[in-house]
Amino acid sequence: MSELWEVFVRSRRGLAHQHVGSLHAPDARMALRNARDVYTRREEGVSIWVVPARAITASSPDEKDAFFDPAGDKPYRHPTFYDVPDGVPHL
């Protein structure tokens, strides 16, 4: 009856929702309320998303090499080779 839900909380307006954990609930409305009670007791958030855990497609640990290793030797993808001109704030 109870299924597993993943909980995402946005801590402040303008920030993205962050995954904070999971919980059990019979349906979406109760999942939202449980998330409020379990994960926002200390003013952690202003918005909550709940997603059925079964709706999430995860990358497989078996595919880790093919998925992630090729990025390891491509430092040119990091924006660290640009000189930032003086007087450019907030970059």
Add this chain to the structure above:
Amino acid sequence: MTGGAEYTLRLGDDALVLAQRLSEWSARAPDLEEDLALTNIALDLLGQARALLSRAAELEGAGRDEDDLAYLRGEREFRNALIVEQPNGDFARTIARQLLFSSYQLGLYDRLCDSTDDVLAGVAAKAVKEVAYHRDHATEWTLRLGDGTEESHRRMQDAVDWTWPLAAELFEHDALAEQLVREEIAVDARELRPAWEHYVGGVLAEATLERPDTAYAPSGGRRGEHSEALGHMLAVMQSVHRSHPGATW
């Protein structure tokens, strides 16, 4: 004790006793999520109780404080309604009690926001958001248990039938309250009943539950005439303070 102190004590004792009852679910609720939900509600009520008992003690002016009122009064001195002192029963009964009480308390606090007693108005203004959630929580569970399985429906209906008569006392009005209503401190509880009936009736109908039809309406809590359950509960609640007077963390 003055009328204002007595009235404030009624409100504070309702919150305190129900907080204690709900906290008995701690580590015993059906699941971890519900454990937190019920104890969150208990803590909200305890916060209200502290503010209200402090105010009652202040109005009384006899040098007592919130702890004296919570831990050093006997059961005949408690002024809570009978509904809040009843044992938790099964989960359905706890939910039925919460639905009936929170629906009443929400209407009450909503009106008390305009009280000429600044402290009462302040407590009510803060608590009204908390209680809106308590009612919502109880509503959601009533819908799911009532319109759930055959067993959950039967147990939820039993719980509503059992709890319903106890709600009548919440809407009693007496000379003490009348005096305070004239001073615009208190609320005439009888006026809260139509909106309460409308809300609770709507939830029960949606939950496929029958609204009990009974004239039975036990009473006496406001005069200190309680059911057997309160003494046992207070013995637990007060034991540490009575064994170690003045102890602090």
